[in-house]
Amino acid sequence: MTVGRAEVGLDANHQGQVPQDTAPVFTPDPVTLAHLELILNGAYPLTGFMTSEESASTIKHGRLPDGTAWPVPVTLPVPDELAGAERLVLADPEGAPLAELRVGQHWWSDHRDHEYGHRLAGEVRFARPPMYGVLRHLRLAPTEIRGQRDIGGFADRPLLAVLAERPLHHRSLHQIRAAAEEIGGDGRAEVLVLIDTPLDDEGLTPAILAAEPLLPPRTRFVVTTLPTSGRRDGHPLPAGRHDLLAAHVARAYGATHLLIDRAPGDPAATCEEHGHAPIPILPAAEWRYDTREELWRRADQVPDDRAETEPGDAEVEEMLALGRELPSWFTPARVATELHRLCPARTRRGLTVFLTGLSGSGKSTIARGVAEGVRRAGRTVTLLDGDVVRRLLSSGLTFSRADRDLNIRRIGYVAAEITRHGGVAVCAPIAPYAATRAQVRAMVEENGDFFLVHVATPLEVCEERDRKGLYAKARAGEIPEFTGISDPYEEPTDADLVVDTRDAAEGESVAEVLSALRAGGWLPDHHDHRNHPSHVEHHDHR
Structure with a gap:
């Protein structure tokens, strides 16, 4: 603001x-x-x-x-x-x-x-027409849509508005066509798809548009942004209010009926909650995929033992992340192709692997091994760890809390840029404060993935190692604000992986992190070390 x-x-x-x-x-x-x-x-x-x-x-x-x-x-x-x-x-x-x-x-x-x-x-x-925001050419005003219908001679026909926030898979397409036939009688109903997406993010809009050839003739698309705050001024709004807002907006565009596309399992609002709707909000007819007939049919025509379970949005997201093909019975090929483009497999996404832990926990050693493993898997990797990075990236900063936070944010910025360009950044600072780690995660996740590793080696073990004598100096008061002694270390509650080097060999901890990255889809399951050139840029930061 x-x-x-x-x-x-x-x-x-x-x-x-x-x-x-x-x-x-x-x-x-x-x-x-x-x-x-x-x-x-x-x-x-x-x-x-x-x-x-x-x-x-x-x-x-x-x-x-x-x-x-x-x-x-x-x-x-x-x-x-x-x-x-x-x-x-x-x-x-x-x-x-x-x-x-x-x-x-x-x-x-x-x-x-x-x-x-x-x-x-x-x-x-x-004052003047808005220019800010994605997909501005599709953000048509209600008067424009009503005018198009008037010019085309269709203004007297029923208009079914469909509120879509997610791709239109086969079940949704069947529901839309069935609703259009129901309100049109002789097939004269038209369809207006209202795509709800943020002002600054097109989201999955291209995947929704990909379904156009499978929708009734003369289907129009409009992009809008419906405010998503379920609470405003501290008051929770009753269920169904968002649906009612969509109905008011749909009516402004000339719609006579509204259908809300919902994810599998999402409950629909009750008739009572839709009581003040300015136009009818239609209940979506249930459709199921019949495995014997290999086609979609109305739910009451498909026995449970022949019905295929439709994947939910989270399952679809995971399939895309792992590079798996979406089932053809579930979604049209056009939609699947667009989803794979919009949501590439994790092996093609930028990634920041962020290791945090006390000084002497072993995170630097693990980071070097992880970077080497990522390189051998064929991905471009940059290692941000140790004194070199602090000297080059954060020269002039002290070890005060403010400067340590700034140092971590600088590392986060560099990691986010590496991630944005499709590379892998491996970082291993102490990063003792949860708020700063959250800022780094937010920076990275704007354009890629973030994987937080807590190297949870106990303080007493770190002190025993104390190769540089830092803990001894901190105990003697020679180093102020030393993490774990005179300054706190806030243990992560959002770590994607926790490792403890207390009783583990170096190779075991490295293998544990690489195994988690491989299971998550960021590294390929199989690779030939001979076919992948070295891509490591090694910098040190602690």
Whole structure:
């Protein structure tokens, strides 16, 4: 989020004009940005952000104070310095103004899950079309879709909106076609697929689009971002509210019915929870794959002993990670191909192997062996370990807690860049603080995979080894803030693997890590050492 000041003016037609005065510029959080776009493009029947009374009524009753049904609060949290603003320019993350808010109420939320307690309410006035966000060419406004249907002469036909957050596999495609036939009667129903994805991430959208030839004729696709916060202002929303929000947005696009594509096993909301829906939310007909007939049929026509169990999303993700083919009975070839492109096998993904443990735990020795094993498996690897890295990457830093944290973040940044380019980074710093390790994990996982190894050798064993005499100096007070003696080591609770070198030979610990990487799919099961050139870049850091 950013706060600043810029000269922004709006004319009577709500278009950007030569500035006349100044107003604070604020970039809202992603949830609020999603609300703002849906207000501005007409998908919401709202003119701006809610007052305290409107928000409370929506949370409690699912209605505005005037009785209008509406499922979720739409509020604008702002930092303290903007709490008294009378005007506010709302901008995207790149600083481009989207709208001007004329503040009608300043209010405070006592119970919240947001860092800001202050709220501003009031109407928003359009400034300029949004440019920020992925798949902008598919983020069509409701008026555009309704206009296309009018021009095509199909405006009087039923329109089935399908909310999709995941690829459309065979079961989902059968459900969509069955629902379209049901509401269309003579086959005249059209389909609009609303793809729900974040503003800055296309996610699995290409895999959803890959199913287009298998959907009814004239199926249209629109990308939108429905706010995903199940709690706002600290209040849990009743079940089914997200479905109701989708129904309101679908109606704005001209839909007469809504079908929500759900993962296997996901429970559907009850009829009571859908009671305020502006259009019918259809229950999805159940389909099962008949192994004897080798086709999909309605569930009541397939005996249990002939029904194939459909893999869930987590199982599909694991199959893709391990490079396994998705069953043809489960998903169309076009969708499978796109999924394999979007979610390559782990042997082709960047990876950071991050070993953490006390000084003398053996992590550096293990890291060197792991790097060599990764190299022999045919992957490009960089070893970040020991004094060389501290001298070259973090020259000038002290051993204070702040500087040690900065040192780890720098290592994390380098590892994240290696990972982003498809390489393997093996890091072995002490990294005693959980918060800093979490920051490194977050940096890496933006573009690749992170594997945390806790080398959990006990302190007394590390002290016995004490090859450099560091523990003795720390005990004597010669080294301040020494991890394990005068400064804490926060043991990981999120380690992917825990090894203890106390009674293990060096080769055993290395083999344990390599075996875990191989089982996870990051290393191939079989490799010929003779066919893989060396790719190790060796740097030291402790």
